[in-house]
Amino acid sequence: MPLTPSGKTRFAMGAFRSYFADVRRDAGRDLPLAALLVGAGALLEGIGIVAILPFAALITGNADTQTARSILEFMGSLGISTEVGRALVLSCGFLLLLALRGLVVWKRDTKLFYMGLGYVDRWRSKLFRAIADAQWSVVSNLRRTDIEHSITNDVMRLSSGTDRMLKGGAAIALALVQLAIIALLAPTLLLMVLSLVLVAAAVTGPLLRKANRLGQRLTNSGRQIHSVLGDFLISQKLARLNNAQNQFLDRFDSSVRDVRSHQLDFFKSQTAARICFQFAAGCVVVAALLVGFFVLLTPLSVLAVTLLVLARLVGPVQMVAQTGQAIANTLPAYTSLEATLAELQDAAEPLTELDRTDHKMGPASLVLSDISFAYSESSPPVLTDVDLTIAAGEIVALSGVSGDGKTTLLDIIAGLHHAVDGAITVDGEHLDTPSAFRNWRSQLAYLPQDPFLFDSSLRENLTWSAEAVADEALWTALEIAGADGFVRKMSDGLDSRAGERGQNMSGGQRQRICIARALLRKPRLLILDEATNALDAQLEKDILERLIAMRDQFSIILVTHRRDTQQLADRLVTLSGGKIAST
Template identity: 35%
Template sequence: MSQLHKIIKIFQEFLTSHPRHFVLLFLLLVIEGLIAAATVLTMVPFADFLLDPTLESPSRVTSYVLTIFTHFGVPVSFWAFGLFFVGFNLLNGSLKVAIRYAILRIKYVILRGLFNDTLEIFFSARWGFFSEENHGKLLNTLNHELGIIGDTVGHIATQFAQIIQLCIYLSIPLWLNASMTIIALILVVSFGLPFLRLNRLSYKLGKANTVTSNIALGILSEILQSARIILGFGQQNNARSRYLRAFDDHINVSIKSQTLSTAVPLFFAPLGMLAAVIALGITVEQQNPISELAAVMWSLLSALPILATLLQTNISINNFLPSYEQLLLLRNSADKYKEIEGDKKFEKMEKGIEFRDVYFSYPLREGTITGFNMYIPKGGMLALVGESGSGKSTITDLVLGLQIPSSGEIFIDDIPLAGYKQNSFRQKVGYVPQEAILFHSSIRENLLWSSSSSDENELWNALRMANAEQFVKKLPNGIDTIVGDRGVRMSGGQRQRIALARALLRKPDLLILDEATSALDTESEIMIQDSIEKLAGSMTVLIVAHRLSTVKKADRIYVMKDGAVVESDSYGNLSVVSGGIFYNMLLKQGLVSNEV
């Protein structure tokens, strides 16, 4: 598909999605164009009066105006013609402001729609989309490229406006002096054709601009998220230099792109003036009234900036295409990961969750989960243990529907998980990951994020259940203390307990603890373990654990290796099977002795 066809297709999409805005713009443009044409004509009688106050041989335009003046009883005078001329200019200026407002409204309405649709598509995708896409590319698309698209929407609307204005502007000189106007247009088109060859260069620069921006923003995001390790290794200069190299690459391309866009109208304008002067020189012997020649020249010179801007806008639109193409590619990629939505709304768990012969593999990794079978009864507490990479966390992703099995089935109350509306199930789940993510707001707001309708008593009850009540009360601002970006102002144990309280606040049917104590100190681990033990029987709990001391109260433990269950029983039974995998794990953690 050619670049022109792409632009037309994009414009059609915008037009069909927001027809009312474009219809309003079209009406304003027609009215403004007619007023602009009339404004040009109002200078003719004014010029005739200045050249000959008696108006013995008025031009055609002046004769029409005199007829209007006579009809309304307006006396012929310098002030009458002057106010007539100025009045139309003021009206024309007011309409230009209205058109500018309409264009900006179209731009931001479309931009808001693009943001909304893009985020909806992204968050309708499974976790695999986010885990496989480059986060710098995603950030750049939402933060920078969508801004470029928004600007270009304005350019497209402006170009649409300018084409209509240009047609009306040129109708006046065509009526007053057709030969001069046609000669000028032929020359202008001839001078303008070489500039269209710059479209390919503009597209190439736009592509480079998008790629370098992806890289720069990706590096910036990475070094900000890695600030602790950068400081710890003393690599501040290296991190800064790495980003600045990427930034310089982006800026160099951006400068070339913006210079090209600026240069086009600056070079075209004098060539357009030359075309108008040549046309005037060729037709000057036709003995046209000076006032009409002046009106023709003014119309042509008024049209030149529009033509120059059209060329500039054309360059800008070709420059934006890579941004739009990247947006479409990401949206298509997210669409491939679109979640499978069922029709049934999940109300509450009645029986339990069952894995039946489930297989799953990540791209480039065969056999992540193989023939997995597990049953979690309602109100039960089950634990998944095993070495790193055995597939424990993948099981939690499968339970949440973030990943889908390549074969086999997951059932909730004997109904396939895929048969439920995914969010209706997830809203009944409390999830605490290994890395507790808190938002840069207060503890209260972090808790309410999970359950916005909870009252004060429910907030403190959730904190109490998570063994977080005491430390929260001791904070300077209590529950209204700001936790910092990602909870950086809290210790690891405090973050984890707030995350647990957040999960408990919604009174979930299923609580998933994904290695929630693996990075904690002993005291914090004991507190979290105490919280977990208090929950026994009150809700269904799935624990993914590295530290085996946290699963003593589990009804059943599944020991995983290479994506499969190799042992399954209670803690008490597994801990006495000498030579077993679970037993050896207990030995390594010092929870049993060799004598046992």
């Protein structure tokens, strides 16, 4: 059900309270110092304005305010009685005050900037950590481009909004000090000034709601841009083969137009608010001048300082109003980040440390007992009562038609999915905790159907999941995988770039690099999920025979549809309808 206008306002206020509390919690021990610097900067600004009064008294020869008289009397008590002497002392004091204020403002702005950067960086880290800790079943169902948009665009908007919020706090402090000065010098004129604040509030209210709506549309359009860009980059070959580049360009241009339109609307609303406010401020200044001089008979020096304060007050009040709009525009990004983070954290696996003291060597034995699995409570079972035993050093081929649960079974063996019923035993030890499964994953190498390589050097691709590896070990692994020949022919050898997802190589070359990478992990179980299907039959046979010859180091589960390849295994296990049909 869509929210009513009042419901939307309550929702936005709740989101703002959550956002503000989050920033405050994140600031921690930095907050008192930041508040002190903000207050000191505003106070020094006010003192600098008040310091003009004795200057005015010297120039006019008439100390018509108690503040000016007190300062001049104090100087007289120190023996500074000449006009030149007083002017020099006041000038030096004013310059020292400016220098001190500059130092405080520099410290203040640096601290606020540091706090804003830290807040945004910690949000990125929280999201990244939440993705790493979440269950595979949840992460695999997330749209990659939505996550990318959250970590980049939404976080950048959060950065901008947080910066405006922190600077808005400084503007509020400055405005309060300046209002206090007006109350001290000309209390009656304060009523006229407060009318300026009321005008700002009246103008800002509707614009806040509009800014929030535009922020939500900007979030949606931004996600659409990331979605189109992600699809376009990942399907370049398909797009070119079908001459479909223009379809992506049309979708991309449409999304960009939406974003530009929302940004332009937001800019227009801010500009309109600024113009209205400046006009209202001008009216207040003119009215204060006329009323103060002709009606209230305010002393000229007091009136001059009051007008100066009014002129300087316009900036902070306007900044507060624009900060409100910026925060309202940021709130949809914050709520989107909160929702994404909550979804990931709700699916987090218990935090466990990897046991690096357990250095088991040699092939693993594996027993699966009564394994059943379904992707959700409402979906049909993918696996039912699966029993499978793999002896240490055994080579088992797994077959079955597409959709019979082969890859799901492999994911359960690797601990990516957790069985609804049943048990897994490795070397006689039960895998029944996240810690046990994590330690088990460090002892296996899993090569999925789609070989994945990073856009970095072959050396980095080979070693990223292994301990420190010497070049000799790299070339040995490449030789076993049948990849040493083409790697040596590359212009930069091991330092050659693989390209995005390994696009600088053929499918068969990618598969062989991935096999070599798996060997460098020194696994006790090697899982090959159609990991050689891009190779010709003879090359596949040669590589598998070399792997089988290493059965004293690891057991092998091999998924393949090729009869000749299946015959290389010690045993063929067939899955049908989520059950073991034959073995």
